Amino acid sequence: MKSLAKHTAGLTRCAGLLAVLAVVGLLPWLSHRDPALTVLRARSAEQEATEEALAAIRADLGLDAGPLSLLGRWAADLLHGDFGTSWVSGHDVLPSVIAGLQVSLGLMGAALGVAVLLAAALVTPVLVRGRGSAGAFAAMLAAVPEFLLATVALLVFGVWLGWLPTSGWQSVEYLVLPALALGVPAGGLLGRLVADALPAVLDERWAELWRGAGVSRARIAGAALRRVLPPLVPQFGMVAVGLTGGAVAVETVFAVPGIGRTALGAARSQDLPLLQGSVLALLLLGLVAGAVAAGVRHRLLGPSLRDAGLTLPPARPVRAHPAVPVVLAAVLLLTIGWGLLRDPYTVDTTVRLAAPSWSHPLGTDGLGRDVLARLGHGAASTVGTATAVCLLGLLIALVLGFAPGLAAGASDIANALPPVIVGILVAAAVGPGTGGAALAVALISWPALSAHAAALVQEVRASAFLTAQRAIGASPFWILTRHVLPSVAAPVARHALLRLPGIALALASLGFLGLGAQPPAPEWGLLLEESRAYVERAPWAALAPAVALALLAGLAVSGAALTQGRRVRRTTPAPVETKAKKEAPVGV
Numbered sequence: 172m173k174s175l176a177k178h179t180a181g182l183t184r185c186a187g188l189l190a191v192l193a194v195v196g197l198l199p200w201l202s203h204r205d206p207a208l209t210v211l212r213a214r215s216a217e218q219e220a221t222e223e224a225l226a227a228i229r230a231d232l233g234l235d236a237g238p239l240s241l242l243g244r245w246a247a248d249l250l251h252g253d254f255g256t257s258w259v260s261g262h263d264v265l266p267s268v269i270a271g272l273q274v275s276l277g278l279m280g281a282a283l284g285v286a287v288l289l290a291a292a293l294v295t296p297v298l299v300r301g302r303g304s305a306g307a308f309a310a311m312l313a314a315v316p317e318f319l320l321a322t323v324a325l326l327v328f329g330v331w332l333g334w335l336p337t338s339g340w341q342s343v344e345y346l347v348l349p350a351l352a353l354g355v356p357a358g359g360l361l362g363r364l365v366a367d368a369l370p371a372v373l374d375e376r377w378a379e380l381w382r383g384a385g386v387s388r389a390r391i392a393g394a395a396l397r398r399v400l401p402p403l404v405p406q407f408g409m410v411a412v413g414l415t416g417g418a419v420a421v422e423t424v425f426a427v428p429g430i431g432r433t434a435l436g437a438a439r440s441q442d443l444p445l446l447q448g449s450v451l452a453l454l455l456l457g458l459v460a461g462a463v464a465a466g467v468r469h470r471l472l473g474p475s476l477r478d479a480g481l482t483l484p485p486a487r488p489v490r491a492h493p494a495v496p497v498v499l500a501a502v503l504l505l506t507i508g509w510g511l512l513r514d515p516y517t518v519d520t521t522v523r524l525a526a527p528s529w530s531h532p533l534g535t536d537g538l539g540r541d542v543l544a545r546l547g548h549g550a551a552s553t554v555g556t557a558t559a560v561c562l563l564g565l566l567i568a569l570v571l572g573f574a575p576g577l578a579a580g581a582s583d584i585a586n587a588l589p590p591v592i593v594g595i596l597v598a599a600a601v602g603p604g605t606g607g608a609a610l611a612v613a614l615i616s617w618p619a620l621s622a623h624a625a626a627l628v629q630e631v632r633a634s635a636f637l638t639a640q641r642a643i644g645a646s647p648f649w650i651l652t653r654h655v656l657p658s659v660a661a662p663v664a665r666h667a668l669l670r671l672p673g674i675a676l677a678l679a680s681l682g683f684l685g686l687g688a689q690p691p692a693p694e695w696g697l698l699l700e701e702s703r704a705y706v707e708r709a710p711w712a713a714l715a716p717a718v719a720l721a722l723l724a725g726l727a728v729s730g731a732a733l734t735q736g737r738r739v740r741r742t743t744p745a746p747v748e749t750k751a752k753k754e755a756p757v758g759v
Contacts, residue, residue, distance in 0.1 A: 196246060196249075207232070209441040254447070282350045283309060284526075319720050408465070507550040572623075619666075620670070
């Protein structure tokens, strides 16, 4: 059974990867715009777009040969190292992809260094004292979106203090702010994973025996880290994948000529050959990061433990005062409710970029629109869209929870694709918009819920009361609908609800990059992007959505911590292995 599950997961993984490659290769055919018109405008803006001229371009590009022929020719060229020719510049795509990739790899390397240093700072107190946790601080750092941190860093250190350059890529000092914006959330996540798992490991029997035998604290700390790292290495790979998605936003904020900014620019200009090459490079980075993580885990475990299913003792949950999520939710609801009472679309150029006042409590934007009104109405639409995405993810998880082998392979591909990359592909195919952003997030937001559902299904099916139901002649349909589904649906639904703020942040990041809601929609990410043009004159217009997004991230962390703490307190004592397996999916 185990080998069959692995075989199924491998087939699903290959099928998912081929499907993603097929979508990339068929972008010219899937595009909502006429590629021939894009090429014509790039070659000559004055030439009239007659049907004859467009037909000639389609024939030249091979766009009139059908989707299968288009995909086959693209794949054949790709195998020969030919990434095509840019429709806008007329130059080969491969040199542009390599140049952007070199810049992004340098930025990601510096960001990874920042992440490791921050993680070490969070882990060191636990190793020294033998107890403690990274706690809510690390969780908060991990929850802050890169685009938000990049905007705040640019505003504070670049604009207000003038310590560091705000855009470009010329010397080492231009690397500092982008590396910090990209590395701090990753470091917070790494530090929290390791620091939260260490106390339970240091309380294990072997550590007590070593301390009693007089083994040095440094040697025990090294052994504890070696015990902690193998089960966490796959999560480290996910952090590296997250860096590829975060790099798109950070490179955009700081005008870094990396592969992420190249992909985003190609999507906006409909330069599909350049977009195809850039997305392939980003996808390759994600897959390589996952493969390296798997190899490192394989190496750390050694031959004796590779098939042992090594797991960690359950990590201590992040502590949060019960009043914290209540206060954060109250502030957000009060702001949103106040904003919903005002008109977000009224333009008054006489009060453009006005400072906060009684008539405009959060000031006005570049067109004189009330920032508070746009903040309130933007929250309503964003939360509504995020709710729909969560419901869709819940349905997918409940279905795939009964097919763990199928879900495992597909989730590997979904985990290798950050929301920004999928958002770029969807925007290139159907155009930017709220629906496209929701589709992009929904396509990759289900693996954590699916893993949770699969674990619960396995646990419920193995329970004694189901054996009794089968013994008295209950039908499989009765057992499924009356026992298994109710036992699985409620916990997974709570898990999906906890992911609601994170989904809203992902939608806001796509709106910030121009891949989600379009002007004049009052969406939080879009508000932050629009305010960057005049951040020096009216910083309050940028601070309002930035603070709102930070409060949303805080609500996600504190709400999840409070719920997890209550669930752990209600859980009866169980053996270490069972408890670890039961707790793991919820924290994914």
